[in-house]
Amino acid sequence: MTIPAKEMSEVRSADFEARFVEDRRRVEERLAVLLAPQSEEPRSLHGAMRYSTLDGGKRLRAILCMAAHSLCGDPHRESALDAGCAIECLHAYTLIHDDLPMIDNDDFRRGKPSCHKRYGEQVALMAGDALQALAFEILAGCGAPAPSVAEAVRILSRAAGSRFLVGGQVADIEAGGAKSTEELVRFIHSRKTGELIAASLSIGAAVAGADDGMRLRMHEIGRAVGFAFQIVDDILDVEGSMEKVGKTLRKDDKEGKITYPAHFGIESSREAVSRLIAAATSGIRELGDDGYLQSIFASIAGRSS
């Protein structure tokens, strides 16, 4: 007896969900080992690093890295797991520094006090600095062949630097109150969020020893996914605020932040997400994805938190 197509698709999607949950568990478990124990001096610093990294994030970037690695056919899953953890450490550092009073001044992160509220500004700054170093230390020791390691370091450092992640963050800060232009929206979005998600996929490919062509295609697909991810973030911010109309103005708008919905409207933003995810889905299918990455991309388009 064959399983009807619709049920088959449900079975597969349940499988993907289980794989996602299992991947996330592995990342969480491995991060807890890779981070120095809280008992090690200086305890405040190591406590802050653990507090802000082991906080039950979605682990999207690590999982994209592991999935891309698996798609490239490399059996050494441990290397990809460590590379994914490295990216999560880098991501955690950016959140700590973004939350600092001098930047976004956010008191909460994922429902608990942000790092500086819990450990003070000095330790939070330093925990972020140390997490960036740790990201490269983990990558250097991930166990992949040296050419793959060197390539992965190149990709991550570039994504993290002034031309991408930090550059996008500075442009975002400085745009406060400025007139939003299409060029500016794209400059900020592609850099602030997009590039690290793109790097997650291409680092997975690099660690697997994939050739330049494969790595670059992964990176391009990741850019589309990352751009979509940021637009969804902005849409959720607007919609979340609409539920509370009359209570507080929405945060991005209040601070005059440049967002996609603010510039193009909600409807165009939703269309852009669909278009970007469709392109990424078709691209990754061509590269031989078994459906796992496609299901992750779909969940990004449909996420509600």
Next chain:
Amino acid sequence: MTIPAKEMSEVRSADFEARFVEDRRRVEERLAVLLAPQSEEPRSLHGAMRYSTLDGGKRLRAILCMAAHSLCGDPHRESALDAGCAIECLHAYTLIHDDLPMIDNDDFRRGKPSCHKRYGEQVALMAGDALQALAFEILAGCGAPAPSVAEAVRILSRAAGSRFLVGGQVADIEAGGAKSTEELVRFIHSRKTGELIAASLSIGAAVAGADDGMRLRMHEIGRAVGFAFQIVDDILDVEGSMEKVGKTLRKDDKEGKITYPAHFGIESSREAVSRLIAAATSGIRELGDDGYLQSIFASIAGRSS
């Protein structure tokens, strides 16, 4: 006619001085190329990165890296130059973050306004973050064989992380007002300054493709040099303040910082410097140094600024 020993030594020391000046010039020139141009967006960020890196530092760390590389007999000088520049970027980032109001609150650095005084705190924070990423990007692209690159990234990231550089800085901040113990003095000094100087030598060896034994011996020698460097710093701080007795209390003392002279006294501190530099000098001579590294070590012991 043979040149008498004393004159010979003067000739050599003039040669070393010329080599040091030439190495410094090469580092300065190369850093200006490796840093993104000021005209690239975001201009404030790229301006701040250049402002705080191209500021006429001594370039001790880069030069130690280049000299160690040369001692190991690798002819590819360009790789060592880039690795040295990477270490200088990392060093520059730590100075920017240390000067921030929330840490040391220093308004001046090498006779000009510190980064946050010139560019504001937000951009200064971000310039530091981007310089750390750039350090690893430069290292990844330094052109050495991949195993050397991976090893150099491992050494630098470890030195920069929570177990060394950042850990020492946090311990230093938290020690304010605490009772100074010999253990604490050594913990802070070896981590805050010593490890990056040690890493400079061992990265030079790694980039040259030296074996583990050579790298580790370089690293040990570098630790002695780095410890001596920090003690000299503290002595200079005390002596500089003595010249102005009655005007201002010396900075370290005022802030209750843990220093070697404060704990052991000036005389013991001077003896410690002599002992450390003598050990490093004898160690590096055994590794085949032609005198260049010995002259740099001697200049650290005898420096007055």
